[in-house]
Amino acid sequence: MESLGLNVVLPPFLNDRRQFTTTEVNQSKYVTKVRWVVEAVNSRIKQFKYLANTIPNSALPHLEHDVSIVCTIINRYRPPIKTSNADDVAIAEKMILLRSRKNNFEKFLQRNNLKKSSSKWHAIDHIDTIDEFPILSEDEIVSNITLGTFQLKRARSYAEENASTTDLTRSVNYTIHRCQEFPDIIRVPTQSAHVSRAQYHPIIRFTREEILDWWCDCTAGNCVIGCCSH
Secondary structure (H helix, E strand, C coil), X not given: CHXXXXXCCXXXXXXXXXXXXXXXXXXXXXXXXXXXXXHHHHHHHCCCHHHHCCCCHHHHHHHHHHHHHHHHHHHHHCXXXXXXXXXXXXXXXXXXXXXXXXXXXXXXXXXXXXXXXXXXXXXXXXXXXXXXXXXXXXXXXXXXXXXXXXXXXXXXXXXXXXXXXXXXCCCCCCCXXXXXXXXXXXXXXXXCCCCCCCEECCEEEECCCCEEEEECCCCCCCXXXXXXXX
16 A cells, blocks of 8 residues: 555554553544545445455456446436535644644643542532533634544533433533542543443633643543644
8 A cells, every 4th residue: 555655554553551642542533534434335335246246256356447437427427425625734733833833731730740640539519510610612612722523522412311311402410520639630530431330531721711631531532733632
């Protein structure tokens, strides 16, 4: 593939570690941003029954021709998977800008023993933070925090899990911990969507105007290019 001018990259592996480094998870963001489009195209191609099944070796000599015909049909009669816009360019430029940045907030949490020590936190009612927490539009969240919409699509299910209800329009019980030493830092215990016994603790530092920093103890929580879904 490299001989064809393609840059071949794989996401990193944990290899018995608990968390990726900031460099690794940032690099992984680049891979997954591109991989989604590739997998979406493959999914469209496999909607043709012939290409969805195991192809015999006898068909390999004309396989390229068959795929070309299928792709021509898709391009002619199916809408684009994604239409580019100015926001895409802005997000790509920001990802490039953040590529080499370290997660200094993680170092701050480590230095002040806030990553593991439960005695540093006390539970509060979410009502106690509403007046202090910034109100952000979806565009602001996508442009400045998530750098994409995937996390927003997952957010509701995590919120429903935390609140133990699917009706988030009424008053709900939502567990939030505030740092006793630094009151502008909160964390929200969040149940893992994949491991029933795992609970993560996304931590946020904020002002009334914006989210300043974030970190989570999940495998991808060290990222500065976007954030994890928790």
